[in-house]
Amino acid sequence: MVETSKYSVINIRRYLNSENPKLGENRLLQVLSGFSCPKNPDVERFLKKNSIEFTKKNQSVTYLVFDISNMRMVGYFTLALKPLTVRGDTVSNTVKRKLLRVSELDEKSDTYTMSAYLIAQLGKNDSEKDGEMITGSELLELAWDKIKEMQYLCGGMVAFLEAENEEKLLSFYHNNRFLQFDTRQTTSSKDEPHALVQLLRLL
DSSP: OOOGGGEEEEETHHHHTOOOTTSHHHHHHHHHHTOOOTTOHHHHHIIIIIHHHHHHTTSOEEEEEEETTTTEEEEEEEEEEEEEEEEGGGSOHHHHHHHHTTSEEETTTTEEEEEEEEEEEEEEOTTTGGGTTSOHHHHHHHHHHHHHHHHHHHOOOEEEEEEESOHHHHHHHHHTTOEEEEEEEOOOSSSOOOEEEEEEEEO
8 A cells, every 4th residue: 555645646738738838848847857767778768759649539548746845756657548458268267257347348359449548657766765765656546546547437357567588577567457368569760679478467
């Protein structure tokens, strides 16, 4: 359980939609410039180069996390709604029964297709005391709390994410109640294609 009084979670639309001269896109860019994540350059690149555009286009929404004691940004996460297909042979019968409530079942291929909440990005700000001002589990739980708010408003039952196939990273997600169900090949034109592990968690 995250001590919510310790952190403030702010949707970047609060900056983008504001007429307050102390906010606005320029102020947001200043805030984002202070984020550093040398362990995962893609996380840093997305925040600084894509998060604003993606939010404006409603492709995803990025949330900044601040330590209330000093209002320094300690991390961020990005959420989106995406179609998801799960093969029946990759999950337990209990999970399949729950998926049936919110999905379309193709009996021939034994696949369940649904809309799901995607945790598209999750990153700690290493420029703030080497990222020690918030734990990865706390950041993930804040994202989960936001997903639960969305579920209250519009329903749904499944959240998922994709991660590099690294033992330490997968162990972290397993410890936070995410279950591996498949892999996906990347199709980026910039990097060599490689497999991402897909993990889900039921609400």
